Amino acid sequence: xxxxxxxxxxxxxxxxxxxxxxxxxxxxxxxxxxxxxxxxxxxxxxxxxxxxxxxxxxxxxxxxxxxxxxxxxxxxxxxxxxxxxxxxxxxxxxxxxxxxxxxxxxxxxxxxxxxxxxxxxxxxxxxxxxxxxxxxxxxxxxxxxxxxxxxxxxxxxxxxxxxxxxxxxxxxxxxxxxxxxxxxxxxxxxxxxxxxxxxxxxxxxxxxxxxxxxxxxxxxxxxxxxxxxxxxxxxxxxxxxxxxxxxxxxxxxxx
Amino acid sequence: xxxxxxxxxxxxxxxxxxxxxxxxxxxxxxxxxxxxxxxxxxxxxxxxxxxxxxxxxxxxxxxxxxxxxxxxxxxxxxxxxxxxxxxxxxxxxxxxxxxxxxxxxxxxxxxxxxxxxxxxxxxxxxxxxxxxxxxxxxxxxxxxxxxxxxxxxxxxxxxxxxxxxxxxxxxxxxxxxxxxxxxxxxxxxxxxxxxxxxxxxxxxxxxxxxxxxxxxxxxxxxxxxxxxxxxxxxxxxxxxxxxxxxxxxxxxxxx
Numbered sequence: 001x002x003x004x005x006x007x008x009x010x011x012x013x014x015x016x017x018x019x020x021x022x023x024x025x026x027x028x029x030x031x032x033x034x035x036x037x038x039x040x041x042x043x044x045x046x047x048x049x050x051x052x053x054x055x056x057x058x059x060x061x062x063x064x065x066x067x068x069x070x071x072x073x074x075x076x077x078x079x080x081x082x083x084x085x086x087x088x089x090x091x092x093x094x095x096x097x098x099x100x101x102x103x104x105x106x107x108x109x110x111x112x113x114x115x116x117x118x119x120x121x122x123x124x125x126x127x128x129x130x131x132x133x134x135x136x137x138x139x140x141x142x143x144x145x146x147x148x149x150x151x152x153x154x155x156x157x158x159x160x161x162x163x164x165x166x167x168x169x170x171x172x173x174x175x176x177x178x179x180x181x182x183x184x185x186x187x188x189x190x191x192x193x194x195x196x197x198x199x200x201x202x203x204x205x206x207x208x209x210x211x212x213x214x215x216x217x218x219x220x221x222x223x224x225x226x227x228x229x230x231x232x233x234x235x236x237x238x239x240x241x242x243x244x245x246x247x248x249x250x251x252x253x254x255x
Numbered sequence: 256x257x258x259x260x261x262x263x264x265x266x267x268x269x270x271x272x273x274x275x276x277x278x279x280x281x282x283x284x285x286x287x288x289x290x291x292x293x294x295x296x297x298x299x300x301x302x303x304x305x306x307x308x309x310x311x312x313x314x315x316x317x318x319x320x321x322x323x324x325x326x327x328x329x330x331x332x333x334x335x336x337x338x339x340x341x342x343x344x345x346x347x348x349x350x351x352x353x354x355x356x357x358x359x360x361x362x363x364x365x366x367x368x369x370x371x372x373x374x375x376x377x378x379x380x381x382x383x384x385x386x387x388x389x390x391x392x393x394x395x396x397x398x399x400x401x402x403x404x405x406x407x408x409x410x411x412x413x414x415x416x417x418x419x420x421x422x423x424x425x426x427x428x429x430x431x432x433x434x435x436x437x438x439x440x441x442x443x444x445x446x447x448x449x450x451x452x453x454x455x456x457x458x459x460x461x462x463x464x465x466x467x468x469x470x471x472x473x474x475x476x477x478x479x480x481x482x483x484x485x486x487x488x489x490x491x492x493x494x495x496x497x498x499x500x501x502x503x504x505x506x507x508x509x510x
């Protein structure tokens with residue numbers, strides 16, 4: 001049995017809490033947050049605290065907090081030589097106070113607070129400063145049911161950056177699709193199956209092979225008609241840049 | 256029973272053929288293509304031809320061919336006053352020869368030739384020049400199991416444009432995610448569940464509400480670190496433009 005203390009009360013902390021609560025081999029001994037507001041609803045199931053000096057003894061302390069407080073919060077943990085990990089994609093493992101054994105459990109997924117999350121769909125990237133801590137973190141992730149991957153800091157930073165492209169930027173393209181359709185009285189809902197199919201397609205085929213459309217075909221007539229239809233200069237800029245990008249990828253244009 | 260003749264042998268033509276073959280109320284009377292190469296494999300199930308002058312009499316002629324041959328092919332159909340439709344997102348319904356009753360069956364989906372397509376996930380947008388043709392096209396789509404939507408030409412053009420954003424451009428962001436990860440020895444596969452979840456999220460929530468990440472939070476430190484990590488100038492341009500776009504959408508920045 002591995003005992004953990006969770007620190008933080010955001011989406012990642014909440015999903016870790018719920019995930020560990022269902023396992024037989026991991027026990028959440030305590031849940032800390034600077035305010036008890038969000039934790040109060042769980043007080044009958046787990047020991048909650050807003051006093052960092054009251055932290056209980058445990059095998060692993062998981063800091064699922066904002067990037068900018070990871071360092072200072074890790075200093076305040078009133079123990080030494082404990083395994084303390086954060087869950088961020090972009091913060092160095094060395095930002096954790098060096099009095100601890102240090103590591104990272106980076107869940108590569110987007111979490112909504114209220115939607116249930118199946119950890120089978122959450123790859124957890126594991127990084128540790130000392131080798132001995134790795135199997136403990138791996139066991140935590142495996143108990144959640146997550147696929148795991150041992151990575152280094154550079155790979156984690158790159159994955160986090162790539163995640164911005166395939167998640168935040170992609171979502172912004174959905175947003176622009178929403179803006180374009182709504183502004184002309186067409187229904188964004190009609191695009192939803194296409195959005196899902198586009199994402200499904202690259203589960204088994206490279207994005208290179210999956211590409212289609214006017215930019216790849218170098219269909220100048222359609223590209224011109226699209227640019228004419230776009231009234232927003234900013235939308236035109238994005239259309240031009242991503243069309244050029246596709247044409248470059250598929251050998252139609254040099255950058 | 257509605258009888259149809261399919262013209263063309265690409266992905267859309269093939270999926271329409273397979274889809275109609277499963278229905279009880281639509282019969283594919285003939286399948287035409289300028290070459291019989293791809294059609295030969297179906298010759299035991301349907302009458303095939305490469306001679307436009309041998310077209311059989313039918314209720315509906317479906318031109319699932321390249322945009323630039325829709326007009327000339329429709330002229331060559333050796334009948335008048337028949338219902339002739341194309342399946343393109345961007346070609347005007349008036350590009351069809353005016354000797355016909357004219358319409359459009361625009362399936363708003365990305366088709367792969369070999370993957371099976373469930374038409375329940377293919378909204379079909381219907382446009383007709385005369386009102387009487389509409390119920391016939393609607394019945395074709397309903398028989399396939401597709402959701403249908405009556406639209407006009409302007410809405411169809413806008414949907415096709417928006418589809419380029421949410422499909423082709425999104426897929427290019429996946430491609431860049433692939434390039435970034437592979438160039439640094441990280442695994443693109445780790446991003447696949449995130450790609451799927453990002454698409455699933457907007458099925459029930461607006462892209463505006465679904466947005467997260469450093470651009471939305473205006474997390475300058477992470478944005479700066481990402482730009483430093485990007486070695487390719489073109490990737491940097493896309494990062495900057497889409498970050499600005501998100502910040503504009505979420506009130507962080509004026510364009």
